[in-house]
Amino acid sequence: VPWSTRQLAELAGTTVKTVRHYHSLGLLEVPARTSNGYKQYDAGHLVRLLQIRRLSDLGVSLAQIASMGAEDAEPGEALRAIDEEIAANIERLRAVRAEIASIVLHDSPTDLPAGFSEGVAELSDADRSILLIYSRLFSSTAMEDLREMVMDRHRTPVDAEFDALPADADDETKQALAERYAPHLLGVIERHPWLKDPLAHASTSAALTGSVIGEAVDALYNAAQIDVLARSHRIIADQG
Amino acid sequence: VPWSTRQLAELAGTTVKTVRHYHSLGLLEVPARTSNGYKQYDAGHLVRLLQIRRLSDLGVSLAQIASMGAEDAEPGEALRAIDEEIAANIERLRAVRAEIASIVLHDSPTDLPAGFSEGVAELSDADRSILLIYSRLFSSTAMEDLREMVMDRHRTPVDAEFDALPADADDETKQALAERYAPHLLGVIERHPWLKDPLAHASTSAALTGSVIGEAVDALYNAAQIDVLARSHRIIADQG
DNA sequence: TTGCTCCTCACGTCACGTGAGGTGGC
DNA sequence: TTGCTCCTCACGTCACGTGAGGTGGC
Numbered sequence: 228v229p230w231s232t233r234q235l236a237e238l239a240g241t242t243v244k245t246v247r248h249y250h251s252l253g254l255l256e257v258p259a260r261t262s263n264g265y266k267q268y269d270a271g272h273l274v275r276l277l278q279i280r281r282l283s284d285l286g287v288s289l290a291q292i293a294s295m296g297a298e299d300a301e302p303g304e305a306l307r308a309i310d311e312e313i314a315a316n317i318e319r320l321r322a323v324r325a326e327i328a329s330i331v332l333h334d335s336p337t338d339l340p341a342g343f344s345e346g347v348a349e350l351s352d353a354d355r356s357i358l359l360i361y362s363r364l365f366s367s368t369a370m371e372d373l374r375e376m377v378m379d380r381h382r383t384p385v386d387a388e389f390d391a392l393p394a395d396a397d398d399e400t401k402q403a404l405a406e407r408y409a410p411h412l413l414g415v416i417e418r419h420p421w422l423k424d425p426l427a428h429a430s431t432s433a434a435l436t437g438s439v440i441g442e443a444v445d446a447l448y449n450a451a452q453i454d455v456l457a458r459s460h461r462i463i464a465d466q467g
Numbered sequence: 468v469p470w471s472t473r474q475l476a477e478l479a480g481t482t483v484k485t486v487r488h489y490h491s492l493g494l495l496e497v498p499a500r501t502s503n504g505y506k507q508y509d510a511g512h513l514v515r516l517l518q519i520r521r522l523s524d525l526g527v528s529l530a531q532i533a534s535m536g537a538e539d540a541e542p543g544e545a546l547r548a549i550d551e552e553i554a555a556n557i558e559r560l561r562a563v564r565a566e567i568a569s570i571v572l573h574d575s576p577t578d579l580p581a582g583f584s585e586g587v588a589e590l591s592d593a594d595r596s597i598l599l600i601y602s603r604l605f606s607s608t609a610m611e612d613l614r615e616m617v618m619d620r621h622r623t624p625v626d627a628e629f630d631a632l633p634a635d636a637d638d639e640t641k642q643a644l645a646e647r648y649a650p651h652l653l654g655v656i657e658r659h660p661w662l663k664d665p666l667a668h669a670s671t672s673a674a675l676t677g678s679v680i681g682e683a684v685d686a687l688y689n690a691a692q693i694d695v696l697a698r699s700h701r702i703i704a705d706q707g
Numbered sequence: 708t709t710g711c712t713c714c715t716c717a718c719g720t721c722a723c724g725t726g727a728g729g730t731g732g733c
Numbered sequence: 734t735t736g737c738t739c740c741t742c743a744c745g746t747c748a749c750g751t752g753a754g755g756t757g758g759c
Contacts, residue, residue: 228678228681229682230678231713232712232713232714233712233713234675237675238675238679239603240603242750243713244748244750244751245750248748248749248750263713263714263756263758264713264714264715264757265712265713265714266714270596270600270679270682270683270685271686273600273683274596274599274686274687277599277602278578281578281579281581281599283748284581285566285567285577286567289747302577303571303574306570306571307571310567310568310571313563313564313567314564316560317557317560317561317564320553320556320557321557323525323526323553324553324554324557327525327526327546327549327550328550330546331543331546337521341521359514359518360513362517363478363479363480435474435477435478438468438470439478439510439513441468442509442510443510446510446511446514447510471738472738472739473738483739484722484723484725485722485723485724487741488722488724503730503731503732503740504730504731504741505731505739505740506739506740528721528722529721529722530721
């Protein structure tokens with residue numbers, strides 16, 4: 228009793244389309260046909276199909292299966308290489324799961340760098356954006372430092388005031404804020420000295436790094452905020 | 468200082484082609500251009516690109532990222548679903564790794580069902596083929612029993628003789644072999660009673676199951692071997 | 708005639724990658 | 734002129750899946 232394509236597929240636990248796909252790749256021999264063109268499979272086809280499925284399930288590509296042919300049933304070297312790939316893959320997926328777990332646990336936004344989902348619920352949009360950019364510019368150890376800094380920081384009234392500063396704030400408001408902001412900023416810089424000389428990310432050129440920080444500040448803070456930052460730096464410089 | 472496509476890609480740790488791909492999907496806004504048609508990116512584009520990469524790295528599809536839009540940064544439900552998928556994936560990959568490890572350790576062929584790589588080095592091509600087919604017909608508990616049976620069996624001279632029997636063996640040879648094979652076969656059947664009534668695999672119809680076993684025997688054993696099997700069964704029946 | 712199975716052929720999926728062919732500034 | 738970067742557009746990858754359109758036996 229020969230089998231139809233559907234029956235063969237069912238016996239092998241796969242689909243009709245898969246069987247036809249293997250035909251088109253020359254992996255599985257096309258069987259004889261009845262007068263009306265229906266294909267007729269026998270046990271030989273089933274065995275071959277099961278061999279292909281087995282190798283495919285083990286992660287061997289169809290191209291590799293084709294190049295091995297039906298006889299070579301001991302692809303030791305190929306399997307070793309595949310195993311390494313799978314191991315790396317599992318590691319990556321595990322890391323992703325840990326990230327997701329942390330995000331879900333802390334109900335944290337996803338527009339933050341990896342590892343920043345714990346204890347940083349209070350960040351503004353601009354802060355999250357700049358952290359994302361920093362994660363591409365600074366080394367991972369610097370980012371670790373930065374993360375602790377963000378976690379430590381008590382969202383002071385000065386911070387909130389800075390975030391809320393309108394672009395058209397008048398000179399007096401800006402100067403007053405800068406005078407309160409300067410000591411705050413100084414404290415931050417003193418506790419985290421690497422902020423002064425941004426260590427460029429390995430893959431990015433030094434020229435780009437500077438331009439990125441400039442652009443980021445321009446894009447993420449309004450004119451008044453930038454002015455307050457400049458004034459604060461001047462105050463710090465004058466004191467030093 | 469605006470950035471070129473290549474610079475933007477480099478800053479985000481990705482490729483030029485990826486950036487263009489996101490443009491084509493409408494995920495990333497196409498920036499203004501210089502007079503010669505070169506694209507000019509700013510920090511806003513970099514932030515958006517990094518957000519997309521972050522979500523993509525977490526396993527969110529580009530279609531989902533597109534449907535979320537730039538504002539919704541808390542895709543809790545989506546992440547939970549993705550996490551389940553990843554967990555299942557890791558489990559599958561772990562099982563595959565265990566299979567590969569066993570195959571490599573025992574230097575076993577791959578044209579055997581899953582779980583059969585230990586201690587079955589002596590099997591003939593036909594045996595391996597029929598085991599593959601059985602793995603689709605019998606329940607996993609029956610296969611477990613079968614595996615132990617295969618592991619236990621000492622490759623007796625009778626087995627070797629049966630495997631080597633030429634298709635055109637004469638009557639005398641076949642009868643002599645059958646008389647030695649029958650007690651061997653009886654012992655196997657008595658130790659493994661489920662062999663008598665093949666429990667059909669859940670997904671395959673009963674009609675198919677019978678046809679498969681018939682076809683498999685036809686295809687995998689030669690005429691003389693089938694004759695010897697029939698004679699052996701007759702001997703057993705006569706004795707019972 | 709209706710419903711079911713089988714067939715082939717073309718195109719779609721997913722997230723990009725690979726050229727091909729052309730332009731612009733040094 | 735050479736070499737480098739940028740651009741667009743078409744097609745390729747991987748392992749199939751999804752129809753479209755047609756045939757054959759009950």
